[in-house]
Amino acid sequence: IKHYFRTDNGSFYVSLSS
Secondary structure, three states: OEEEEEOOOOOEEEEEOO
């Protein structure tokens, strides 16, 4: 499952969990 997290500066990172 991919979880997308948006940061305050408009960027994002992806956390991958199975």
